[in-house]
Amino acid sequence: MIQVDEKPVKWYQGMTIADLLEQMEDVRFCSVVRLNGRLVSSPKFADTRIPKDAVIQLLPLVAGG
Amino acid sequence: MGHMQLKEIKAAPYERAEVKKGYTDQSLHINLDKTDIRISPIDTAVKEKFIGGKGYDLWYMWNAVTGSTKWDDPENTICISAGPLGGTPGYPGGGKSIVTAISPLTGAPIDSNVGGYFGPYKKFSGFDVIALTGKADQDTVILIDGIESKIKIFAASDLPETAYEMSDALTRYFDEEKPVNISVVTAGPGAENTYFGCLNFSWFDAGRKRVRYKQAGRGGIGTVFADKKIKAVVARFGAISMKTNNPADLEALKTVTKTHAKEINALDPKQNRMALVGTTHLVPIMNDHDCLPTHNFKFGSHPGAAVIGEDVYEHIFDKGFDGCWRGCAVACSHGVKDFSPFTGPFQGKKVFVDGPEYETVAGCGSNLGIFDAHTILEINFYCDAYGMDTISVGTSIGFVMECFENKLITTDHTGGMDISFGNRHSTLALIHQMARGEGFGAIVGKGVRQMKQIFATQYHADAAFMQDIGMESKGLEFSEYITKESLAQQGGYGLALKGPQHDEAWLIFLDMVHNFMPTFEDKAEALHWFPMFRTWFGLCGLCKLPWNDIVPEDNKDTEEPAKVIKHIQWYADFFSAITGKKTSTDDLISMSEAVYNFQRVFNLKMGYGTRDHDTIPYRAMGPVTAEEYESRQERYDTQLTEKYGMDISGMDTNAKVAALRKERESQYEQLKDAVYERRGWNRNGIPTKETVKRLGIDFPEVLEVLEQNGVK
Numbered sequence: 001m002i003q004v005d006e007k008p009v010k011w012y013q014g015m016t017i018a019d020l021l022e023q024m025e026d027v028r029f030c031s032v033v034r035l036n037g038r039l040v041s042s043p044k045f046a047d048t049r050i051p052k053d054a055v056i057q058l059l060p061l062v063a064g065g
Numbered sequence: 066m067g068h069m070q071l072k073e074i075k076a077a078p079y080e081r082a083e084v085k086k087g088y089t090d091q092s093l094h095i096n097l098d099k100t101d102i103r104i105s106p107i108d109t110a111v112k113e114k115f116i117g118g119k120g121y122d123l124w125y126m127w128n129a130v131t132g133s134t135k136w137d138d139p140e141n142t143i144c145i146s147a148g149p150l151g152g153t154p155g156y157p158g159g160g161k162s163i164v165t166a167i168s169p170l171t172g173a174p175i176d177s178n179v180g181g182y183f184g185p186y187k188k189f190s191g192f193d194v195i196a197l198t199g200k201a202d203q204d205t206v207i208l209i210d211g212i213e214s215k216i217k218i219f220a221a222s223d224l225p226e227t228a229y230e231m232s233d234a235l236t237r238y239f240d241e242e243k244p245v246n247i248s249v250v251t252a253g254p255g256a257e258n259t260y261f262g263c264l265n266f267s268w269f270d271a272g273r274k275r276v277r278y279k280q281a282g283r284g285g286i287g288t289v290f291a292d293k294k295i296k297a298v299v300a301r302f303g304a305i306s307m308k309t310n311n312p313a314d315l316e317a318l319k320t321v322t323k324t325h326a327k328e329i330n331a332l333d334p335k336q337n338r339m340a341l342v343g344t345t346h347l348v349p350i351m352n353d354h355d356c357l358p359t360h361n362f363k364f365g366s367h368p369g370a371a372v373i374g375e376d377v378y379e380h381i382f383d384k385g386f387d388g389c390w391r392g393c394a395v396a397c398s399h400g401v402k403d404f405s406p407f408t409g410p411f412q413g414k415k416v417f418v419d420g421p422e423y424e425t426v427a428g429c430g431s432n433l434g435i436f437d438a439h440t441i442l443e444i445n446f447y448c449d450a451y452g453m454d455t456i457s458v459g460t461s462i463g464f465v466m467e468c469f470e471n472k473l474i475t476t477d478h479t480g481g482m483d484i485s486f487g488n489r490h491s492t493l494a495l496i497h498q499m500a501r502g503e504g505f506g507a508i509v510g511k512g513v514r515q516m517k518q519i520f521a522t523q524y525h526a527d528a529a530f531m532q533d534i535g536m537e538s539k540g541l542e543f544s545e546y547i548t549k550e551s552l553a554q555q556g557g558y559g560l561a562l563k564g565p566q567h568d569e570a571w572l573i574f575l576d577m578v579h580n581f582m583p584t585f586e587d588k589a590e591a592l593h594w595f596p597m598f599r600t601w602f603g604l605c606g607l608c609k610l611p612w613n614d615i616v617p618e619d620n621k622d623t624e625e626p627a628k629v630i631k632h633i634q635w636y637a638d639f640f641s642a643i644t645g646k647k648t649s650t651d652d653l654i655s656m657s658e659a660v661y662n663f664q665r666v667f668n669l670k671m672g673y674g675t676r677d678h679d680t681i682p683y684r685a686m687g688p689v690t691a692e693e694y695e696s697r698q699e700r701y702d703t704q705l706t707e708k709y710g711m712d713i714s715g716m717d718t719n720a721k722v723a724a725l726r727k728e729r730e731s732q733y734e735q736l737k738d739a740v741y742e743r744r745g746w747n748r749n750g751i752p753t754k755e756t757v758k759r760l761g762i763d764f765p766e767v768l769e770v771l772e773q774n775g776v777k
Contacts, residue, residue, distance in 0.1 A: 005335075026621045031578045032350050034335075037447075039346060039375070042578060057335050060620055061168030061627070062350060063573045063613040 002054045011052060017045040020056070032059040066760065067238040069234055071206055071219040081191040081214045083557040085592050087149030087310045087643040088112065090279075092125065093216070094193040095207060098139055098199030099295055102216050114761060118148030119176050119603035120660040121194040122165035123667060126174060126513035129198055132670045132770075136169040136285070137292050139200045145184065145250070146194040150643050151606020152185030154305055156322045157329050158608025160185050160390025162266060168284035168563075169260040170457070170512050171540040173668045175284030175563050178603050180278075180389025180398060181266030182248040185606075186211065186300035189309055201294040208239060212246065212304040218687070221296050228253040228265040229416065229450035233276045235297050236269060243303075244269040251297040252287035253452025258502030259510030261457035262287025262544070265449060272385050277388045277419055278295070279398060282454035283539055283566055291452070305391065313645025321638045325611060333615050339397040340387070341379055344423035348374030351427065354572060355697075356547045358432040360486050361463035362536050362684050363693055369436025373426050377438045383417075395610050397422075406443045408493045411450070421445040421455075426492060427545035428459025433466060434486030444496060451500035456566075457512060458499070460542035462492055464513050464535050473526035479505045513537040533683045539564035539673065548685050551577040551701075552729075553588040556736050559681040560592060562664045568609070569596040589739035596634070600767035657762040662744075662752045663767070669751060671768045676750040679737060686729045691718040694725075701725055751776055 004020065015025045017040055021027045031042040034057040040048050050056070082089040090112065094103040107121070115124045122144035129142035143166045154160040162184030187195060190211025197207075204224065208217040225231045228251045236247040249267045256262025264287045265278040281287075312318045333339055337346050350369055351357040355365030382399040389398040401418040421429075421441055429444040430436065444452035448455045462484075468474045469484040476482065482491045482505065498506020508519055513535045520526035536543040541564025548554040554577070557570035572591055575581045582588045602609045613629045620626050633650045640648045668674030687701075688694040694701055695718055705711045705721060709728050713721055741748060745756030751774055757763045 028579065029621060031354070033573055039349050039353075041350050043353050043355075059336055060616050060618075061613060061629075061763055062347075062578075063571060 002050060002052075002056060004056045005058055010049065011054070015050045017048045017050060020050060021045065026057060029061050030058045033057060033061055034059065069224050069238070071238070073101045073217055074220050075102065075218040077216045079104055079191065079214055079216060081211060084189060084309060084311045086313045086572060086645050088117070089188060089191050089193050091192050092121075093195040093209070094218075095197050095218070096199040097193065097197065097201040097205060097295070100201075100218055102218070104192075114659055115663075116149070116604040116656050116660065117193060118146045118151070118163040118606050119165065119600070121146045121666055122163055122176065123174060123660065125194060125196045126165055127439075127663075127667055127670070129196065130167060132672060134167055134671075136172065136289055139197060141167045141289055141425070142196050142198040143286060143289055143293070144194055144196050145187065146183030146465055146606070147188045148604055148606025150310075150639060152305065152310055153322065153390070153643070154307060154390075155326055155392035155638065157325055157394045157611035158390065159606070161283070161392065161602070161606050161608050162187075162289050163603045163606065164264060164281045164286050166284075166286045166289040167671065168286070168540070169288045170285050170514070170542075171673070172562055173539065173563070173671045173673045174664060175286060175541070176603060177264075177281035177283045177286055178568065178608070178609065179264070179281035180279035181267045182268040182298050182390070183250050183266045183298075185305065185390075186248050186302040189233075189302045189305065192298060195298075197293065197295065197298070203294060204296045205294055206235070206296050207298045209284065209298070209300045211300065224296050227410075227450040227453050228252055228278065229446075230279055231297060232265060232267040235299055236267065236276050238300055239299055245271050246303055248300045249276075249297050249298060250299075251452070252290045253450060253500070255451030255453035255500035255510070256287035257291040258507065259285075259418075259453055259499050260288055260512050260515070261285045261454040261461075261510070262291055262452050263449075263454045264290060265397045265452065268389065273383070273402070275417060277389070277398065277400065277417075278449065279419070280454070281451060282456060284563060285454070287452045310643055312643045314642045317638065317642035321635050321642060325632070325635050326392070326394040328617065329611060329615050332618065333395065336615050338375070339395055339610070339614065342375040342382070343378070343397045343399045345375040345378040345421070345426060345614055347423040349376075352431075352548065354574075354578065355550070358427050358463070358545050358547055360434055360699070361432060361467040361534060362543065362547060363467070363690075364696060365549070367431055367436065370431055373430045373436055373438050373441060378421070381438060381442075390608075393608075394719060395608070395615070397610065401442055403539045404442055404446065408443065409447055409497050411446070418442050418446040419449060424545045425455040425459070428463075429454050429492075432459050432463040432545065433492055435489050435492065437489060440489040440493075443493060447493070447496050447500070450494070453496070453499060453510075456579055457542040458496065459545070460536050461509050461513050461516065462495060464516065465495075466511055466533055468520060468526065468531065471530070473520060473531065474524055478524055483564070512540065513542055514540045528747075530689075533689045535682055536684060537565070538681045538685075539678055541565060543685065544754050546573060548573065549687055552732055552736055553582055553591055555681060555685055555733055556588060556740055557590045557595075558685060559679050560737070560740055561596070562661070562668060565681065565685075569599055571595075581627070585735055585739040586743075588736060589743040592740045593743045594628070594654070597654045597657040597661060600661050601636070601653045604656060604660060659762050662756060662760055663762050665746070665752055666757070666762070666767050666770055668773055672752065675774070676737060676748070679750055681733070683726060683730070686733055687725055694718050694722050747776065749775075
């Protein structure tokens with residue numbers, strides 16, 4: 001299992017951030033997540049594998065400036 | 066330097082106006098030509114139309130200057146206002162000052178929104194707005210003492226030279242026992258010797274027992290301040306509570322303040338963590354999205370960015386509360402203690418650096434090819450201490466570096482310095498030169514627009530190339546985002562009233578990443594709504610960060626998540642609670658729209674404010690060079706073939722650059738048309754008579770300016 005926004009989500013070996021978001025609803029604004037505290041941006045979602053027991057926060061909006 | 070001397074040359078006792086529902090309804094005018102102090106009431110009609118903050122500043126400036134006033138004419142007026150909501154302790158971002166003047170860089174009104182306690186202290190001392198005009202004949206310090214109800218003007222000598230030391234010395238001079246009662250506005254030697262001087266607004270950090278400051282950076286207001294021979298303006302005021310603004314509904318104010326602060330306390334640790342890292346979280350995000358200015362905005366990312374972002378600064382920042390206003394839950398004003406510069410007058414000494422924020426890291430780091438967190442700290446420290454805007458400094462030096470690498474300028478021009486990208490020693494040497502007004506630094510300190518002219522006329526550099534790579538518009542240097550792939554943000558910069566600063570609109574992600582505004586009309590709508598709402602913060606004395614940098618967890622379920630409607634409702638409630646005027650979210654936009662259009666007409670009055678002046682350099686739109694094109698070849702090739710339907714098989718890179726340029730420049734012009742129409746402006750970018758009438762700013766002098774510019 002992993003924690004996504006403090007809720008448990010089923011994890012599998014090889015799961016990427018892109019895989020995770022694909023199975024979630026209403027994540028159209030999510031262009032950045034924190035994976036175990038580290039920022040990961042959308043261009044890297046498909047290549048970033050989620051480790052077991054990871055804690056993920058979805059950053060809802062990047063507002064800039 | 067001897068011991069600081071302040072000789073009182075004028076003292077004016079006054080009866081302190083009571084603050085009622087966020088307003089004192091009094092303005093303070095200080096004319097330095099005559100050492101004249103005048104207090105006058107603010108008309109109800111002005112209050113209704115201009116609200117406060119930037120609105121008041123612009124109105125008083127409009128009446129002080131003529132269309133031919135230059136930045137260094139005595140009648141140029143620096144106005145500072147806090148707005149009706151400013152000075153609410155505990156409300157996140159609730160203590161901003163808005164400063165305006167005619168800019169040395171643009172020749173038009175410039176505005177800057179800044180933290181520190183000055184704005185609230187000044188208001189609670191009895192003045193919604195202060196207007197500083199004329200020029201003193203000697204170095205001058207002005208005190209607005211709200212505790213003793215006196216305005217004093219001092220002739221100053223032997224003051225410390227830098228803002229860093231002067232803020233501290235004056236804080237302790239004017240209230241040794243309670244330094245927290247003091248806020249100082251000061252510039253520094255760099256403001257005297259460059260056109261992008263900033264103002265430092267201080268507060269006393271009681272936890273660290275030291276003076277801190279934030280900067281009103283953009284457009285050279287510090288330069289105007291120095292030109293008037295003002296060394297400092299000091300506000301002194303005592304205890305502040307939620308009652309000090311004398312709100313119409315104290316309980317409602319407490320409720321909305323607590324609600325917003327509570328949400329930030331709960332969500333910031335899960336979202337941007339600004340209370341820990343400030344805005345440095347943006348460095349890796351912008352880098353990953355190819356939006357981090359690198360090598361004079363040529364590229365948008367660099368591997369070295371990994372060592373100048375939040376991962377590093379989180380560990381360098383001094384721990385503790387870092388709000389630039391009392392009780393602000395965002396608390397993003399971080400700093401570094403015991404920093405030891407390796408150059409300049411503070412070499413080897415231990416200093417406290419206020420910053421860096423994202424803009425400084427990007428402008429003075431990646432944009433210069435400097436990927437070293439400590440060098441960025443040193444640049445940050447000296448820019449503040451000298452009173453120079455880090456954004457203009459970074460963007461100007463980036464331009465110089467690219468000119469140097471392209472041999473448009475050589476060591477013959479730079480006094481022997483190698484100013485290649487990444488040269489931190491030369492960068493710091495240039496900054497010290499700028500502050501002293503010496504050597505090649507004196508030329509760099511004039512800003513990108515003037516450098517282009519000097520390099521072309523005196524060094525015979527390629528003017529067209531410099532026009533493409535010189536990152537300025539309206540004379541103001543770009544702030545630190547790459548806009549090549551976001552047409553909406555190209556408009557966000559190019560159509561901004563004061564020049565390319567992101568505080569009017571920041572649409573990169575909505576446009577480029579999420580593709581939420583595919584049509585020109587969608588973009589135009591965004592370039593209407595966002596500037597109008599963001600303007601409102603400047604009218605009221607607030608920071609915009611609490612609005613959309615921390616968002617409610619259910620925001621994604623709302624109809625328009627980008628607007629963060631829940632927070633806008635809180636701002637309407639905040640306005641209602643203080644002023645007693647029942648205010649809807651739509652009312653906030655209406656307030657701003659009148660002031661926004663008035664500023665556009667003000668630009669027109671000063672000889673700007675038309676379509677031609679909304680031009681941006683091509684580098685903001687697309688790749689100028691073959692090197693740039695080839696660095697993102699797949700992206701650009703795909704656009705040429707799929708978006709524009711071209712057969713590129715026989716084209717070399719230069720031909721592709723030209724083809725793409727033609728398309729993108731055309732798009733930008735179409736965007737202008739769409740935005741002008743949405744804003745109620747004509748095709749030349751001028752508000753129509755119907756628009757100014759609808760907004761209630763159809764004063765005779767406004768109509769006269771419109772008519773002079775062909776608006777029937």
